[in-house]
Amino acid sequence: MxxxxxxxxxxxxxxxxxxxxxxxxxxxxxxxxxxxxxxTPDTERAAALRAYVDKLFQVIEHHHEGEDDFLWPRLRELGADEAALDLMTEEHEMLAKLLHAWHVASTRLGTADDAAAELARLTQGVRDHLAEHAGDEERELLGRLAPALGEQIWKEHATHMRKTAPGWTVSFLPAWLLSVAGPGERHGVPAVIIARMFSARLKRTRRAAFGENYENH
Structure with missing residues (x-):
């Protein structure tokens, strides 16, 4: 097609x-x-990066908890493919260990000489494994798990995610999602009006944390 x-x-x-x-x-x-x-140490950038890592860690952790606590159990109830669900669970468990070590390393930024180098190394590992997991998950949702998925399940999952999200994400998540959405994907951005309202704040936060790397994808 x-x-x-x-x-x-x-x-x-x-x-x-x-x-x-x-x-x-x-x-x-x-x-x-x-x-x-x-x-090239930079005290202000280190502080901004440390704060952004903390936000991203919470977002990723909530994203995975929403699947582990709600979506995967619901799909099991509906008889979804067990092998696919086991794979998702195993990958989350492995990623949880990497993510927590990564988050801990970020808290040392600005206080230890080797913190930035350690964070760079751990971040690359987290990125590689998360990208691999995301690819697996996206294929399974359209493949082995698709027969058990329907509009109602997706709505229930969205409601669960909204109710369990940390309060501060109300102004962060919509703008964060909008920043990567193509023209035909914006229906996936909840609260588009809020997303546009807080997009400028997100840009400032990212520029403070990433500097020139904000423009380099």
Whole structure:
């Protein structure tokens, strides 16, 4: 089927794909910025990067918890493919360990001479593994898990994610998702008006954290 005329994904499904894209893009920026800080220390940039890593860690953790606590169990109830669900669970468990080590390393930025280099190394590993997992998950959602997925399940998942999200993400997530959405993908951005209202703030936050790497994807 020609992608240009393919049926759009349901909103919550598109939201998931946008989140994956935004995560991987930000991780690349973080890795490059940390590499620069390792050779050219900058106290203000280190503080801004540390704060941004904390935000991204919370977003990724909530994203995975939403699947582990709600989406995968619901799909199991509906008889979804067990092998696919086991794969998703195993990959999340592996990523959780990497993510927590990465987050801990970020808290040392600005206080330890080797912190930036360590963060750069760990970030690249997290990025590689998360990108691989996102690819696996996206294929499974359209493949082995697709028969158990429907509009109602996606709506329930979106509701669960909204109710369990940290309060501060109300102004962050919509703008964050919009920043990676193509023209045909904006139906996956919840609260588009809010997204546009806070896009300028997100840009300032990213520029403070990434410097020139904000423009380099």
């Amino acid at each position: 020609n992608p240009s005329v393919a049926t759009p994904l349901l909103p919550a499904h598109q939201t998931m794909l946008l989140a994956h894209r935004a995560m991987v893009r930000d991780l690349g920026r973080i890795a490059r910025t940390a590499e620069q800080l390792a050779t």
